[in-house]
Amino acid sequence: MEYLADPANADSEFHGVMEKAWAEQKSETDHSLTAVQGLAEIWNKVEERKPQIRSSFSLLKYAAAIVVIISAALGWYTFKNAQQPIPIDVAFLSKTTQKGEKVKLILPDSSVVYLGTGSKLTWPSHFAKGKLRSIRLEGEAFFEVKHDTKSPFIVHSGQMQTRVLGTSFNIYAYPKDGTFSVAVRTGKVGVSENRDGKLKHLSLLTPGMKLLYHLKAHDYTVSNERITEVNAWIKNSFAFKDIALPNIFKSLERYYNVHFELKTNKLNQCRFNATFTNKSISDVMEEIRVMSGKKIKYKIDTANKTITVWGEGCQ
Structure with missing residues (x-):
């Protein structure tokens, strides 16, 4: 430990890394793949720098240094991994x-x-x-x-x-x-x-x-x-171009919160070009009646928000 504490005796490159990592070391050892790979890198550096001949005493001191470095390195990688952002599921x-x-x-x-x-x-x-x-x-x-x-x-x-x-x-x-x-x-x-x-x-x-x-x-x-x-409906304007009457009614149902009841299939063939701007549903129905040549008839049940439609068709 004294060998490591003295910068003059310790390898300068390892000393700085070790000192910081040792201070931040956690009690639990990390055996993740990242830590193992990091440890392997340290071992490679040790092998590259190790002298060919060492005294028994020097080898003991060096072995002690290696033990601490290994422990510090594992702690450092654990700390580093803890700093990585944790993926958050998008709500x-x-x-x-x-x-x-x-x-x-x-x-x-x-x-x-x-x-x-x-x-x-x-x-x-x-x-x-x-x-x-x-x-x-x-x-x-x-x-x-x-x-x-x-x-x-x-x-x-x-x-x-x-x-x-x-x-x-x-x-x-x-x-x-x-x-x-x-x-x-x-x-x-x-x-x-x-x-x-x-x-x-x-x-x-x-x-x-x-x-x-x-x-x-x-x-x-x-x-x-x-x-x-394109966005006329935002301002309560609805444009229909050669649209079948049943499809017009579908749109009117949604925007006026009403329900249509067609009493005859003859009306399915009716097609209209029409634009309604800031009209009440009763005004819209009256315009449709006029466009059909007054062949379409209707009755509005305000209480139940239901509009019953019948007639001779548009042919």
């Missing part, structure tokens, strides 16, 4: 809206999401820099994504995957409707199909472009849309 948050409800959310990266009625959004409690910013959507939402070229923003919605770096766009993805859509307001958006674990690129969209993806047929179409209509 996931979610928000579900009810019929007639829509909310504004701020994600951990400061991106803004307007979540539509009857929708669910799931996202991690934080995004790691340089990693994918992945979230999941069921329903409708308009995104204003913060630009980050090193961390692509990905929205998973059923079999459809939307990837951006920083832009604003709308996703409509209600599973029961059978058709999903992605419409771009600003920037560029890449849309892919994730089918049976295989990712297939479908299209790159720019402002004013809209992709319709058909769930059963697994095909899609791309069309143009007015930029002002």
